[in-house]
Amino acid sequence: MAPSAGDGYVEVERVFIGAGCNRIVNNVSWGPSGMAAFGAQNAVAIFCPKSAQILTTLPGHKAVVNCTQWLPSSKDASKVKDLEMHYLLSGSADGAIMVWEVHLKQREWRRVLQVPEMHKKGVTCLTGMMISHTVAIFASTSSDGIVLVWKMVLPSTAGVDCKVSCLESLSVGSKPMVALSLAELPGNTGTTEDLVLAMGGLDQKVHLYCSDQTGKFVRACELKGHTDWIRSLDFSSPVCLGSENKNLFLVSSSQDRSIRIWKMVSHVSSANSELPSKREDIGLTSYIEGPIFVIGSTCYQVSLESLLIGHEDWVYSVEWQPPLMLNGSEYRQPMSILSASMDKTMMIWRPERTTGIWINAVTVGELSHSALGFYGGHWAPDGESILAHGYGGSFHMWRNIGMDAENWQPQKVPSGHFASVSDVAWARSGEYLLSVSYDQTTRIFAPWRNEIWLGNKASWHEIARPQVHGHDINCVAIIQGTGNHRFVCGADEKVARVFEAPLSFLQTLNHANFQKSSCINDFPEGVQILGANMSALGLSQKPIYAHADSEAPSRLHNDMPDSLETIPDAVPTVLTEPPVEEKLAWHTLWPESHKLYGHGNELLSLCCDHEGKLVASSCKSQSATVAEIWLWLVGSWKAVGRLQSHSLTVTQMEFSHDDSFLLSVSRDRQFSVFSIKKSGEGASHQLIAKHEAHKRIIWACSWNPFGHEFATGSRDKTVKIWAIENGSSVKQLMTLPQFRDSVTALSWVGRDPACNAGLLAVGMDNGLIELWSLSGGRPATACGSELLPFSAVLAVRFDPFLCHISTVRRLAWRNFDDSDSRALQLASCGADHCVRVFEVHCR
Template identity: 40%
Template sequence: MWNNQLVKSIPLKGHDESVCAVDAVYQSDEPDLNLLIASAASDSTVRIWSRHGSEAKCIEILQFGNGFVMDVCLSFLPGSNVPILACGGDDCKIYLFIQQNGQFQKTLILPGHEDWIRGIEWAVCGEDLFLASCAQDCLIRIWKVCTKSKQLPETEDDSIRLKENVFTVKDTDTTYAVTLESVLAGHENWVYAVHWQPSFSRDGSMQQPMRILSASMDKTVIIWEPDKESGVWLEQVRVGEVGGNTLGFFDCQFSPDGSMIIAHAFHGALHLWKQTAVNKKEWTPEVVISGHFNSVEDVKWDPEGEFIISVGSDQTTRLFATWKRKQETEVTWHEIARPQVHGYDMRCLAMIGRFQFVSGADEKVLRVFRAPKNFIENFSNITGIPVEKLCSHQSSDLPEGATVPALGLSNKAVFEGDMAVQPAEDEETFNTISNQYPEIYFQPMILTEPPPEDHLLQNTLWPEIQKLYGHGYEIFCVACNNSNTVIASACKASKKEHAAIILWSTTSWKKLQSLPFHNLTVTQLAFSPNDKFLLAVSRDRNWSLWRKQDSSESGPVFSCCAYTDKNTAVHSRIIWSCDWTPDSKYFITGSRDKKVIIWGQCDLSVTTEGNMLDSIKPCSTILDAGDSVTAVGISRVLTPHGRYIVAVGLENGKIILYTWKQSGQEPTLTDWTTCVEMDNSQSHALAVKRLCWRHHAGRAGHNDLNSSEWLQLASCGADHCVKIFNVNRFAL
């Protein structure tokens, strides 16, 4: 982007290993003229690139032997157009390279840091050039580069003088001196990033006072500024996390005017702070985008379609909803709660009614959670939905929130009468395990806007109300029927006895039945909308269909009524996903073999007796999706022409929308219609993990006059993203 105009991107290929740092400077005020780029990678090289117009090439490679350069930064020597490159790496030294005779030559080495250098950045101030560096020794160093003629003449007295590192540029015959200006000690752990406030320009003009922002693994971000009278650099502002389960900050940045700062935390979260208008030294947390920082494995809409819940390999369960600002029509999606922060990677979840869900992780236990009172109140404030509409039961019986006991994985309910108060710390209690690893204490807050990251971490947990034991290996998939009475779950398996599906009652939370059939892991489960059937698909390339028995019948709750085996299977690879049509007549399967198939008979929903084994067969032509199919979903709302709307997610990240309608007794080539194929800007960058349609027409958070026009599709992927698409069904 240059002057709000998109500039064509040019890939720079040459490094053999991952690139860890890039910096660039324009050698002219015109964007089409020379751009000088420096890149550092774990192949122990720094490459210098030159871009002129639409062409770019590597003009030089700087070798660092067995060392690694962690950061690079380019600038120009004071009063000249001579580029200077600073490199900081794992040998605790800063290397300065000056471009002379068209090549970068190692000119100076600046020692001082005692551990790996993590960040360096140049800044121009007046006629001088400053370099800030930070390292794992918890220190920040500021270096000053200026012409030798500006230095004070040497005296013969015994006064203390900073050591000068002097070098001469042959091209300009100018001598420069580098001195250590200051050492900033305030962080208590590795300093990962240091940045100047972006108010310095190449011509030396300065609109703001000199300020530095630093981010550390000690969970704090500090603003440093020199004292106006003494010139000594002092800590002016410190913000960050108190408690929580994060491991500090990786990077930080000023906003262009210096009124806001943003930091990137170890666990993937962004933190934003804004300077208050009244007190310039007071900074308050602000609303910022958030999301998973590892693969998102499952996503579900609540039955009313007002929020979505997702689980991921980052060991969290996150709840996203719309924020409806007062007196504004704009509606945006934000994370408003983090109901579960776990010790295992999350794999699946299912909604049990509106404010209750069950989740499965890389442990053998299913956990059930229910929304606390504080969440429902804040959900009402943020979305604009009245509390009376949200609570059909007595909210006074609900706990206020939840807390995590020391070294525990279960969210413990916190009621109004026993609000957690952190005990006073003394030497005797500190030596106990529970005090060395204190629990996260819940403090209720009234919110009218999405909570900041520190509040999400500590005060938005949901109480755990039940654990379900019975599986022998890691939980892989879970589903709940539409009447919210039965849960079905399955775990990873390599043998038939472990691949059995377990049914649970949501009233007694007891095991109802075990359904053995598959030989390998069941990858997805789906109840039919009328709750008469349970569908399972598996790694063994087969599906099984289970029919619910009438309450008057004795025997099992569900019995197998149809399946495929090695003789009747159509799929030749793992079946990853399945779903039902809204009328319960047909079901769909999607497989790694790139095939999507819709199965059924005349009408599954009215068949209550007899053997269905031979009557279930493909009702559609075999759809070749072009890549491994990892997710499928069928909308509960049809097109105006009565066609089913099918979303297909692929391993390459693409999402394709089709419509389908049975065209007769035998499948024909006209039954599938391709409607939309998401382009790269809308698709996922990695495999689509799950697709889930909103149950009702309309858009969450909108009071659409023509709500029947819009549908919403939620997707999640291995690229850490959760996406929500608006789909105009009249255009399909």
């Protein structure tokens, strides 16, 4: 990170990225480097399955990323050994295809080019293969019904851009193709002309195109048999069975729930030779002969090798196991296929040793009743792990840890939201980060202290999912002060909900922090809430008590066998290691303790004072009466105040750090400052200032931790600094230089109380983040009674590769009990589905 513009030096380091996978078929690609790529909203995310951490997100696409493809792929390992540079293709919903360069040793990423935009609609599938160290062929298909074949020439030296040219444009018909696979023909001579392209889609047929000696792709044949849309195709590497010539296998899957394996056999033909004759010895394992076509001097016979029936829903993905190295040099294609289905299972299919009949050898899946199946399944390069991505934006990975027999066990994977993340909040002492999203979930991310990874730092994981809601969640506030962990959240409903940490979470937090939590004994005497269950209609989460009647559930099921109440009970567990998706989705819920009624529209903003006594809430509004701010007394949860000032929606609120003032900003372009005085059974309030501060909507505000200065940020691309004078009026201190885009998030952290110094984090609509060093505006002990001039200096602009791809929704500095003044942590969330944590070093 570049040095700051001020006196000091500021370094920013990425600590954590949490993001879910776009819920689209063909979205994930696992390359021979061991890294997996996937689309997270408009970004291409890269994660390392070994560490279960997202390494980076690549900005550039202007629409949702639909598909990714590594070059070289896992099948190309035999052709391109020891390549330092790998390339990644990504296609998006606006028809754009981008090429990224990845330096494996240095873990550096670079966008090398955008392929000429020839697709008029979204790219739905990419497939490719390496012809040599410097030449790759790839194909793309789109909703516009066109399949394009491209040639990419890779540079022989570092730092030189690659070149891409379009070889062919193929149109099969009015119904678009959605699945592609590319391979070399069996018996080929090693030239670029000996290629076969398979495509399938909405017309329920598999179309084979082969390249002739001119390099043009010509129609070879059609394979019929599927009775619904074809969703996935994959060629094997050449296979040599007995004394036969090398064979090529193609596997296809469909929404008709079936998987078909096609066999392609080559025969050298001449002008006088006849086409292969039909076999007379038809046995149990023989194939059904299909089309025959001739390319050059070679004749190819395509046959149906096997029909696999086992899935109970659409089969979205099939993939051959990557070739494995034998004897240090030779590669062999394992006869093993991985399939993923919307029936929540992945299956590994292999031919039985004695009969040769293909059977389902391994089945793994997601048992959670709330899941809706898998969009894709992928092999690790070594074939010992399999990865699936599901409807909930989640990853699921299993690894074979068996010695003599197969034993596939769930593994840790990255996780995160699969829709825009609307708010984040740190726990009182910074032990964890809480986020809420339009995906209707609340998630808790924390560093797992007893796991050490890169740089001797704790790896971050999602450790709980307290709320699985029926509405998009807009805001959250963690209750400060003493007592058990609690939070209040507001969603697209008129009710705010209060959640309280169960005993299972507190004990899990002990394991994550590697120390004893101080809150385990904060429950009322004689009551221990272990966890929570979702109610039948999913409208609330009911507590599970430690001493509950164990016969109650079975009695309930016997009395009402057809009731919705037969939803399986959650089993709260204390986690001693980062949990997998199946546990997160159902067994880490928090019980809902209260509902706060009063607002007339959907909740939009929440905040809690630093003492943990009051919570303020606001809702969407187009009138002054609905735009009022409600104050709630923590504990009794009574409404103790209705603050009226704004005429439109209040977008954010924050209590001053001494809790004497409440600041609110609104769509009406004004901010309001209320004085707050607490009493035993409530609080009194008074409006002391109201000012039209900006020319456009004010999105964000933040208080100075050391005093009564505050900042406001607006759509007019400005940030203004204000100060309260004599507790009764407000004056403007300064306006920061205009920003590049709308300011959507602010967070102010203090560094030196003596000179009122701090850092203001500014998030923008374009996803970028800046840090500004603020100081002065009050007497310093060393300077007598003279006021230091208030100054603001740009400390650092975050590298775009560190930042969000779209709007920054919220910024929050971490509260450390024993923090180093030079090391700060900043959390951010955005419309790109990401939660990010940065470490800021000030030198």
